[in-house]
Amino acid sequence: MKREEIIEKLKEKGLRVTPQRYAVYAHLLQRNDHPTVEQIMASLNQEVPVSSQATIYATLQTLREVGLVREVLLEEGVSRYDANMQPHHHFRCRLCGKITDIPFAAFPPLDLTALPPGLRGERYEIIVEGICDRC
Amino acid sequence: MKREEIIEKLKEKGLRVTPQRYAVYAHLLQRNDHPTVEQIMASLNQEVPVSSQATIYATLQTLREVGLVREVLLEEGVSRYDANMQPHHHFRCRLCGKITDIPFAAFPPLDLTALPPGLRGERYEIIVEGICDRC
DNA sequence: CTTTGTGCAAACGATTTGCAGGATG
DNA sequence: CATCCTGCAAATCGTTTGCACAAAG
Numbered sequence: 036m037k038r039e040e041i042i043e044k045l046k047e048k049g050l051r052v053t054p055q056r057y058a059v060y061a062h063l064l065q066r067n068d069h070p071t072v073e074q075i076m077a078s079l080n081q082e083v084p085v086s087s088q089a090t091i092y093a094t095l096q097t098l099r100e101v102g103l104v105r106e107v108l109l110e111e112g113v114s115r116y117d118a119n120m121q122p123h124h125h126f127r128c129r130l131c132g133k134i135t136d137i138p139f140a141a142f143p144p145l146d147l148t149a150l151p152p153g154l155r156g157e158r159y160e161i162i163v164e165g166i167c168d169r170c
Numbered sequence: 171m172k173r174e175e176i177i178e179k180l181k182e183k184g185l186r187v188t189p190q191r192y193a194v195y196a197h198l199l200q201r202n203d204h205p206t207v208e209q210i211m212a213s214l215n216q217e218v219p220v221s222s223q224a225t226i227y228a229t230l231q232t233l234r235e236v237g238l239v240r241e242v243l244l245e246e247g248v249s250r251y252d253a254n255m256q257p258h259h260h261f262r263c264r265l266c267g268k269i270t271d272i273p274f275a276a277f278p279p280l281d282l283t284a285l286p287p288g289l290r291g292e293r294y295e296i297i298v299e300g301i302c303d304r305c
Numbered sequence: 306c307t308t309t310g311t312g313c314a315a316a317c318g319a320t321t322t323g324c325a326g327g328a329t330g
Numbered sequence: 331c332a333t334c335c336t337g338c339a340a341a342t343c344g345t346t347t348g349c350a351c352a353a354a355g
Contacts, residue, residue: 051329053335072319087337092320094335108243112345113319126289141284145296149276153303154261160297161280168288186354188310207344222312227345229310247320248344311352321342328335 036064048101055086059094063104063118069134071113109134109162124160128167137163171199183236190221194229198239198253204269206248244269244297259295263302272298 036044041061045052058079063070070078072091079085086094095116098104107115109127115134124137147156171179176196180187193214198205205213207226214220221229230251233239242250244262250269259272282291 051334053329055336089321089338090336096321097335106246108246111241111243111249114246126285126291129292135286135289137285137289141286142280143278145277147298147300150261150272150298150300151270151276154270154272154298154300155302156261156298156300157264158299160299161294162297163282163285163289163291163294165282165285165289165291165293167290186309188354190311224313224346225311231346232310307355309352309354311350313349313351314347316347317345319342319344322340324338326336329333330331 036061044103048103050097050101055090056094056097058085059091060098060103060118063098063116067119067136069107069109069115069117071115073113075116107134122158122160124163126163126165126167128170129164130166130170133167133169135167137161171196179238183238185232185236190225191229191232193220194226195233195238195253198233198251202254202271204242204244204250204252206250208248210251242269257293257295259298261298261300261302263305264299265301265305268302268304270302272296 041057041064042052045056045060050056059075062075062079072088072095076086076088076091079091095104099106102120103118105117105120107117107125109115109125110132119136122139124139124141126135126137127133142161145159147159150156176192176199177187180191180195185191194210197210197214207223207230211221211223211226214226230239234241237255238253240252240255242252242260244250244260245267254271257274259274259276261270261272262268277296280294282294285291
């Protein structure tokens with residue numbers, strides 16, 4: 036996604052386009068490894084300081100509220116973030132912890148009417164655990 | 171599961187049977203709502219003090235290490251615990267947050283060889299989000 | 306009696322918050 | 331120029347740890 040599109044996306048959601056917001060969102064868009072806040076901050080501020088920790092937290096929360104970013108919970112203690120909003124599943128290597136996206140179409144669609152009575156399912160995610168290619 | 175069976179389970183795993191351990195494990199066995207540490211502590215110490223917070227954390231970690239209890243991550247910020255060690259899926263109500271078990275057999279088994287190349291899947295869990303009967 | 310478990314309080318790490326100054330539309 | 335955003339430091343919350351005493355086998 037290029038510069039103008041990113042700015043457009045932010046404006047569409049009614050957000051002011053600040054350097055910090057642009058940096059966080061653009062960065063997340065070009066990563067697919069679901070970084071933690073710590074990793075995001077390290078990358079952004081690698082050369083010159085771009086954003087403080089508090090702002091990154093605030094920005095992620097804002098982006099989450101407007102639906103540009105999602106939180107991924109696959110590990111105890113830390114939240115990871117993902118700008119890929121299309122439905123997809125996750126693979127987690129039990130040795131190195133690396134997380135890989137699995138296309139939604141990799142598995143046949145589930146029938147959510149097969150749930151226990153009283154539960155109305157709307158969406159689902161499959162989490163697969165195993166060993167990745169590098170381990 | 172009755173008293174003697176619980177004690178036997180703990181001994182089988184090489185654990186000393188203390189009142190605190192018995193209380194935490196027995197309590198988890200009779201709940202199916204995946205309580206947080208805070209909830210476990212509140213229930214146990216409702217009438218008389220049974221166990222301190224530090225001990226509950228230590229106990230849960232021990233029970234997890236020997237395979238009598240598992241940690242469930244479905245929410246940001248808190249860990250939940252589950253003494254049901256049989257494979258099963260989870261349903262989470264997006265309104266009240268309540269978590270319900272879904273029997274493993276509710277969905278047809280997935281073919282884990284359909285993963286992207288290089289990934290060797292070993293186990294999986296399905297997380298369904300929706301609305302529960304009380305909401 | 307040796308080893309392991311418990312409880313307290315302090316430490317820790319991720320995340321949140323209050324607030325003053327700064328930038329955006 | 332009104333509103334919203336940023337950065338700093340302090341606060342908060344769940345969880346972990348160090349250590350002395352107590353209990354289990």
